[in-house]
Amino acid sequence: MGEVRGFFYPRTASGRSSLIPRPPWYYSGDLLTVEYRTDPARVAELLPAPLTLAEDDPGAVALIWADWQSCSSSREELLDPVRSQYKEAFVVVRCAFEGRTYSRCVHIWVDKDFAIARGIHQGYPKKLGSMWQTRPHPFSQAAPRLAPGAVFGATLAAGDRRLAEAVLHLTGESENGGFVNGHPMAHHRVLPGIGRGDADAHAELIESGASQVDAGQAWRGDVELRLFDSPTEELARLEVHEIIGGFYRQVGVVWDGGRSLARLTGSDREA
């Protein structure tokens, strides 16, 4: 019988059908970040053991929009850009594990299947959504230029409901693009057991981060942010108590795998 190949499913004799290629994965894109503080108890309830709240500023949240082009080492996806371009919006908090601070994505929406599959691998809990963010352009007839005074809008919807709206007014240069998403990611990868009522068949805490990052000048700005409730989403439960700030930055990133931090018993889902 067959020796099937392919990094992800469906595995075939050639490996050509795999929904995603083997890493490294390459990204070029624009990040619009809004940072704010919520009740740390709302962050804590998203941190299953063995994770704990970060010691410093434990209620800090980053809501990040990203407009990406991505590819494998072959770069062939760049010439068929339906396989290369995607948008996402995601929510990052911080946490601690064995004395180290990690970032952790607790909600994320994307608009392509290959992005969902990467999330399965990396532990990002990806759903489909509709994300939009204003693009900068050299000609300002219908676009901001990346400079003080520029105004960007960003929206997120899923299930035909709007979940978030942000407006960012750039005020000046920044030393960074925010701090909440600045640590390695600590993510769970879980697969429920196939039998009725089974514990998880696989539950693992992994660490992951970019293996290379290039970043342009970061810009800081003032932010308006509105979150909306939905029967199936809990973004709005991370209520906005205080805006920290907004950021815009263009980046190039390479991701090339992570490492396993802990195998878990996987009974959490029945808790």
Added chain:
Amino acid sequence: MGEVRGFFYPRTASGRSSLIPRPPWYYSGDLLTVEYRTDPARVAELLPAPLTLAEDDPGAVALIWADWQSCSSSREELLDPVRSQYKEAFVVVRCAFEGRTYSRCVHIWVDKDFAIARGIHQGYPKKLGSMWQTRPHPFSQAAPRLAPGAVFGATLAAGDRRLAEAVLHLTGESENGGFVNGHPMAHHRVLPGIGRGDADAHAELIESGASQVDAGQAWRGDVELRLFDSPTEELARLEVHEIIGGFYRQVGVVWDGGRSLARLTGSDREA
């Protein structure tokens, strides 16, 4: 820290955000099935060890379009049907394991994220696609009625490329809706290891099937089928050597878990 809940990700304190609810899962829908024979070697190359070719008619393939409405036990998704309706097209072959014949889905495309997540759980290798199938209706101004003479079309596309087109002309009643998809499913559930070059972190062969099926009168018909190649898909590699027949049937199904057949070493992907 939190006791997170939820059958699938993202797990939260309430469990409300989970992309899919705990089974059982309920389905009502219409199945348009095309069965044909291909070179058994092309089937064999999609069957990783320990699976082997089915003894009887090993080159039989079913290409099935399904137009579904689905829900959890709460039935709440039926009142917000963006969360309930989805379409899919999938390719089923047969195989053998420990002396028993199984069906096996080797390619599948769906149009909703909750359907992808169910596939992750059940071992269906789901990608996003665009599927269309003619609907029967009591008024024939722009629809066939379910009766001899009715004609149905079905198409599949992914990545902005058309992958399959079928036309089914109903000729009469049938005792069943095809035989290729008539066994329990034998599916792999795999999760690549998070480290560069790692073997699979999880690799499992599972068995799964409906816990309850209601089915209406099955209809048989003549079929035209065309498959098209794509850089990222291998459906067309299952070349059409001989058409077996076409079928149309309305069904109601309940799915409530499966069972693990074998834990695998998971090194296949490097083969």
Added chain:
Amino acid sequence: MGEVRGFFYPRTASGRSSLIPRPPWYYSGDLLTVEYRTDPARVAELLPAPLTLAEDDPGAVALIWADWQSCSSSREELLDPVRSQYKEAFVVVRCAFEGRTYSRCVHIWVDKDFAIARGIHQGYPKKLGSMWQTRPHPFSQAAPRLAPGAVFGATLAAGDRRLAEAVLHLTGESENGGFVNGHPMAHHRVLPGIGRGDADAHAELIESGASQVDAGQAWRGDVELRLFDSPTEELARLEVHEIIGGFYRQVGVVWDGGRSLARLTGSDREA
């Protein structure tokens, strides 16, 4: 030079590219109708001269969801159903012209380009939207059957914002599927002048209606309806003062043109 052919644009030598074929147009589908009363002044402000409010029940509004399959006389679209199936939600009020009562569609959203083009021709002011309505099915695992006790949901969104949600609980048979959409349609067809500040280049009041209708048993039910505001939509301005009732009906329809009622001066848009 060319003798270009085609009912609609783009016109070519063969006519094959036309976005829509020449009528008659054929439809089979399911209608979920919610009727309610709003302030008649809100209806009146949507009726440009020479239209006036209907004498009887002038504040009556119908919000209708339709799940259609449609085709031309060739029926070829039925075999390539991406060209045949579409969904819509639309708002109908009544009005009077020269002593006769007409229905009039004041807002409508569809999900295919050919449906938009038909609207340009028929005077329906179509935008793109995302519409979902529960489907009945013979197997009730995940569907209502068409009978008392059945419950249907319907939603409408546009621009990534939800605009309307309805739930219909069937209580029994009805003699009709509602009265607000029961008259010939009186629609404006307008094309702004191409020059800056020009009056309309074309402005016409037309009458249109089905040339043939088959309809199944109509069902009546209780309704919950919620409308939501949006910066670009005014559906919610037709506030719900009193629910009249809800209806479900399957229909087959043929449309084969209308007639011009009046050429207008077309200066209304500058009013």
Added chain:
Amino acid sequence: MGEVRGFFYPRTASGRSSLIPRPPWYYSGDLLTVEYRTDPARVAELLPAPLTLAEDDPGAVALIWADWQSCSSSREELLDPVRSQYKEAFVVVRCAFEGRTYSRCVHIWVDKDFAIARGIHQGYPKKLGSMWQTRPHPFSQAAPRLAPGAVFGATLAAGDRRLAEAVLHLTGESENGGFVNGHPMAHHRVLPGIGRGDADAHAELIESGASQVDAGQAWRGDVELRLFDSPTEELARLEVHEIIGGFYRQVGVVWDGGRSLARLTGSDREA
């Protein structure tokens, strides 16, 4: 009764619902242009009287992909970018009218309803499609930079079928971004009569062009182009006989109306 407002439908008391605002319209975006020569007879058959073939290079065709952000004078769409961003691919030929050379769009696909509505106004025969073009980015992990050696892909699909694929390899600077789309546009605006078999109710030849254009450095390159047939599209009928060249350019544009060249009898569609 009402004094309805709004540049386009639906017209309401406030004008807020209009699918498109009153011009001027503002655009910032990137143009990827492929120019080639086809049989001039294939161009001629798309030019209804009173248009004739351009004298010089009458078989020249431009296939252009555009990735746009657009807005009205209020710029409010830029903060809700689902209303601002859209993509398109369009085919331009040249023609002559009363001794002057015009450009003319003969096929075009877009991905937003507001873009379709602008086309109705400007005489672009817009359908919905799926268009993708590689984006340049300052970080080259997954993007070309705008410089010699950069490679861009562009694809077009409609009706779940791929219609065109191009690859552009930049070789150096260019004085312009192509010549085929360099003239004012000569477009027909037609509205079929509402009665069965009626002649066009409105048929007009209009001239239109940008009222202001800013353009960055144009880049020239080598091109591979493939066109694919479809039952509903005739792009592939404009066969590629000789590639002229490819171009990439970023632009900012303002459009503020055109002028009517001729009222036509409108009987062409029955020819």
